[in-house]
Amino acid sequence: MPSRLPEYRRLLTTALDHGYRVISVEAWARLLGQPLVPPAGKLMIMRHDVDTDAALTLKWSEIERDTGVGASYFYRQSTMDGPVIEAVMRAGFHVSYHFEEVADVAKERRLGSAEAISRHMSEIQQRFGRNLDAMRARFGLSGRIVCSHGDWLNRRVGVRNLELLRDPTFRQQVGVDYETYDEALMTPLNGYYTDTQPPSYWRRSGSPFDAIRDGITPIGVLTHPRQWQPNFASNTAETWRRISEGLAYRGAA
Ligand SMILES: [Zn+2]
Secondary structure, eight states: OOOOHHHHHHHHHHHHHTTEEEEOHHHHHHHHTOTTSOOOSEEEEEEEEESSOTTHHHHHHHHHHHHTOOOEEEEOGGGOOHHHHHHHHHTTOEEEEEEOHHHHHHHHHTOOSHHHHHHTHHHHHHHHHHHHHHHHHHHTOOOOEEEEOOOHHHHHHTOOGGGGGOOHHHHHHHTOOEETTOHHHHTTOSEEEEBOSTTTOBOTTOOHHHHHHHTOOSEEEEEOGGGTSOOHHHHHHHHHHHHHHHHHHTTOO
């Protein structure tokens, strides 16, 4: 698979040529926080979930800086690469936490059902709070908007990581204003586009290029590094990680 970074640049320039502003999730939340002022002009909200290949985000952010757009980058524990994150923040981009403590604790404790997870929810929440605070302290970021990762474990037990933020009191305690899948952020979007493996490149919702052509606004775009560059080593490592985690978890109750 060839690198699709030129295609990413083309997506941004196509949006700009059609009069879109490309902004971060943080900027989107700020706009929505002012209900008396409807968002002006056409908007594309750009979110990157950094599941693998943290280094690729340097290339994305270079393209974004070149074209003068905003974006949000959400890093997992496994992609929390200090120099990369510092560089992306220095370039002016919104950075925050791509969290998965429901899956982490479920794997460690071999929790095999929604009920078992709910019994461990306060431990899961405490771990999330500690991890978020550690990221805030390490990088000097606000972490008021966070983003739930989707893991094989979550699909297996049918509990999403964002369940840990269901309780508004807990949210307040940890200083989280929004999770990226909150209705407050998602419902006002008139289109939402997620990348996927070749040869289709975009999920069933279709391509953002078509949305731009049709002038749909506001639209959200979600991308993941592994779909945009050939990286055999990290994709293979990720596959092995899933297999070994699955074996360790086998037979959980
Ligand atoms: Zn993810």
